[in-house]
Amino acid sequence: MTFELMMASGIQPAEDQANDVLEWYARRGDVSGLEEFLQEFVRGSLTDRQRHLHIKAHEKSVPPGAVPESALSLLHTYESTGRPPPMTAYSRLIAALFRIPSSVAHAQAWDLFSHMRYVAHPHPDSLLYSQMIQACALPTPSEPERALDLFTEMTIDRRIPPTAGAYTAAILACARSGSKVYVNEAFRLAKEMLNAHRDARGRSAFSPDSHTFGALLEGAKRIGDLGRVRWILAEMVEMTRRNPESRDVVVDERIMTHVFHAYAAYKPPFRRSMAPLASQNKVDADTSEPVESFVADDREPSPPPPVEVPQEPSFAHLPPQSRPEVIGEARALFARISRPSPPPTGSPSGAPLLPALPDVHVTPRLLRAYLSIFYAHAPLETAHGMFRTTFADHGLTKDVVAIVEALERCAAARRGVDRARVGSFADDAWNEWTTFEKEKEKTPIRGESSARSIQRAYAARIRVLALTGRLDEALACLRTFSARYPPHAVLEPSRPRAERRNGMRDMRVSLAAGGRPLVRLTTVLDVQDDDVPAFLTFADVEVLHHRLVAAGDLRGLAYVKWACKAYEGALRKRREAALRA
Known part of the structure; x- marks a missing residue:
């Protein structure tokens, strides 16, 4: 109404005033209202800011997780008229594409980045460089080489001063690779971030925040470097204690998840076999009987006594040296989540106390992550008890990944006592899995309960049944899987091909006479297929195959061979069809 009165009075609205209204429409995703306002109250060609808001409105008009096709088409329309949008519009669409859990969308984001540099803006700014380096850290898969190339291009070739976001993104990309070489490179970048940009007083231009520490924890946990993880956690706790008002460094659920994963991946140097029992040493020294008499003794050797674990670990500079010490430290850390830290009874004066972790919420x-420590370091019986009680004690329901990880722990049971007791643990986990499958029959399984989780669950179940000699049940489980997720389903795409591709890979923009295609960084072979249904390979049922050979079950062997070959052939035909398309 105000703009109508201004126009009726012959007053041309100022650009800032018009942009404020356009920003309001863009935030709401009201494309029709924005375009109507442009047509009525904006005269002449649109400015860079107005073109950006126009594209932003189209991007906001689609629901989260959907491809902003109209925004992409509008962007290319502006390019074809010789008025490319500003770099902020490209950054916004690239970020929107990377937020979509789709390999096609991620490939299109990289293509749009290369296309922008060829058509509109050859020199990205620091924000867009940081955004693309961050994309190299996506877990499927991480690309540390590309991240370091972009970081070098930004800081060395273009001489753009690095930002804390660029450093953190490069550190995360190197850390998520899981390679010890690149993890060490991540720590080198962190050291450069703190020491290479100091002023005359020696103060660093950058200070690490929770994202920087979290990226370093990603790398340290993947190589099982518990010493670094404990040092990083101590630094974060100390920074929080010195400056409790600041929220730059917060020990939250994400940080503690990394810490618990590091405890699970850590390999303590001490083994019980390295320290013989004192009583046995005395017998060996005093006896005059030949050694052969002890070897020939048929009696079962008495199990070693349990290792005493202190109620309150000291958290000394030296990492835990045995599996019980690892579990003791993990229990002590978990006990401090959202709880005060009372002094331990009988603790010596000056003993370090663990602070409370009030910002960590149990999820x-x-x-x-906490259970993974017991799966890696505790006996199977202890891990089974934790699986039954941990989620219930905190009023939470087990998700799909928790059940699958429990089944895989059972499948990795060692010979001896663990193998003898694995049946009850595996049956409990499988009963919860079957309950989940029945509840999800009417809804598509996606996200954490994807086809790969189904595949991992059945493969672990078949392995457990084969290891425990229940071959008939293992074959029945394989038949159930083949009936519920048949091989011919691998040949049938879950969505139409045009919908799966979202039409993005077919977009064209005229760069010269003849209409050249969109400049791309990815080929068709680089784009993963996100819709492959659940299947089993020979590696998943290899133990069952070996046990059937030993038992001489020819019918069971024939069925295992048919199932493996059927899934293998379906995968090959699906791959060939994708290449032809």
């Missing part, structure tokens, strides 16, 4: 992801 299924945190509990899964």
